[in-house]
Amino acid sequence: MKVNYTIHDIAKELRIAPSTVSRALKDHPRISEKTRKEIQQFAKKVNYKQNALASALRSGKSGFIGVCLPSINRNFFANLTKGIEEVANKRGNSIIITQSNESFELEKKNIDTLIRAGVDGILISVSKGAPDNSFYKEIFSQGTPIFFLDRTINDSGINQTGIDDFSGAYLATQHLISQGYKKIVHFAGTNNVAILYKERLRGYTQAMGEAGLKEDVIFSNLQLQDGKDHMIELLNRPERPDAVFSASDYAALGAMSVLKENGIKIGKEFGLFGFANEPFTEFVDPPLSTVDQKAKNIGEHAMSSLLTYLDSPNDYIFGKTILTPEIIIRSSSIRKKILL
């Protein structure tokens, strides 16, 4: 038996026109029930597989969606991908994933590859190296719709989906306050990094202000070691703080290890709250309270928006969607007894 049938092969064997075969296979309305059945059955019998390349070339639609991420090796981006993929599959699209490793050069190259591969659109979380959004706008204007997710760029002309870092931080800080902690220190990201750390700082500041508490902020790169260093410093202060809200789980973990070394009871004596819901936060001892960034939801929403746009570009209204993160409360920040 022939292995790779084309619609021409089918047409010839069935003594009909290729165009009829094409129509029958995609349930075109103006085709008789009888021929449709016959063709579909035959196609199934000979294991016909449509050549998506040829179809894409002719129709201008490939069903491919390009995804540009800084890295898929981090939990956050892996979850993002999961959301993206589920929606894409559900609606009959395939995704092509690329990683930039935070290099703008590589990102440009990846986008180029995706366009040459005929993607119908691109979802991107921009690399830290990107200078501004002019490049992306140019791509869009050249015919490839490009939507932002997670790392958004403020521009009303481009669609964006992200999370509200402000309210994540606000809710986390509020929770610490509700547990009776008063001297709450914030580990913040250094200013020259992305805007999101500023938003987290703002959320902290707002919550502290509303509660009439004094702000106390330490800036760093928020790595594990930074958290340790900060915590050691805090313990040496004459007036010791009683909680830390860290803009990163890693720094919170560093703080945790120092607290444990000093025999300080986490939760009861000292509250600890992280940010990002890294998998380890669930497993450390005690489990670390943190902010979940709803990565999967962001992916789902962004992909869904892009596909909606592609369905009818003219009706689409561009906008920015901000999902609210969820605070995950674990024992590291529970001081009061829980009343059931």
Add this chain to the structure above:
Amino acid sequence: MKVNYTIHDIAKELRIAPSTVSRALKDHPRISEKTRKEIQQFAKKVNYKQNALASALRSGKSGFIGVCLPSINRNFFANLTKGIEEVANKRGNSIIITQSNESFELEKKNIDTLIRAGVDGILISVSKGAPDNSFYKEIFSQGTPIFFLDRTINDSGINQTGIDDFSGAYLATQHLISQGYKKIVHFAGTNNVAILYKERLRGYTQAMGEAGLKEDVIFSNLQLQDGKDHMIELLNRPERPDAVFSASDYAALGAMSVLKENGIKIGKEFGLFGFANEPFTEFVDPPLSTVDQKAKNIGEHAMSSLLTYLDSPNDYIFGKTILTPEIIIRSSSIRKKILL
């Protein structure tokens, strides 16, 4: 300015033939230096982007490689992907990733999608639901090369890259023995799951046998809670064991929490060794010794093999490549003083 130039557009404006343009752009040898320069410069000027779809349709080579994974949401598969992607990019290929969520049905659908998308080959880590390898062999025989990675299927006719679970387990157990632990229990995966747990068990058995020690195995699904349950049982035994080698990091973590609750000094009094090098193993207290499965290396090797095959299928010799895992020794299994 025109936005999307084709080689025909370029040919017309430069008053030459499309075929010449095509040749010039890909550095075909039989073309004059002068025309080549001229065409390449012009192409760059008008921002020509090759249509990979058209090229693939005509030449039969798309440069796409399909990747089928059970999930990209796990650290192991994320690293696998990283290795795959790096090699693919380096050699001018793009990858299309799909996930099966361990469903054989979805896996078949994904493979079908990839073939229709014109992939030159497929890399697959088979879903647990796959009954046997007949499906994959059929795909291969129909013209799409399919190489296995990680979860391999024993068949000399298909190329495979995986790790040696046996020696990972063997080395881990040997390390525990070298640290002076004598009553070492193995947490093993239930028999009806994949072969890899059997291999790990075999490695443990071998090392114990060689050292003249008595085997002691507990079977379960190796989740966190299983580890806790097992550990509680072990502590209640009249003759308490002094180490655990767990075939999963999660179960090892469960054991760790029980040990800590009981005030038993991990490392000094009780050795603990996991498997998989999950990210949290580095951050728990104490850090957990574990076996790294070299995911990135597996990905690199498998992709590299597939591309080599595609370059010259006739010269290729199919085979099975087994990479040796690396044991990562951390404080959870260090009893003796380290001599510097």
Add this chain to the structure above:
DNA sequence: TTGAAAGCGGTACCAT
């Protein structure tokens, strides 16, 4: 309802 034929954007063969 069905057929014929052009064409998507490249590639590759056959000429020259």
Add this chain to the structure above:
DNA sequence: ATGGTACCGCTTTCAA
């Protein structure tokens, strides 16, 4: 070294 052109497999008018 360059040009002309058929063709990859499918979609999409236009015609019947």
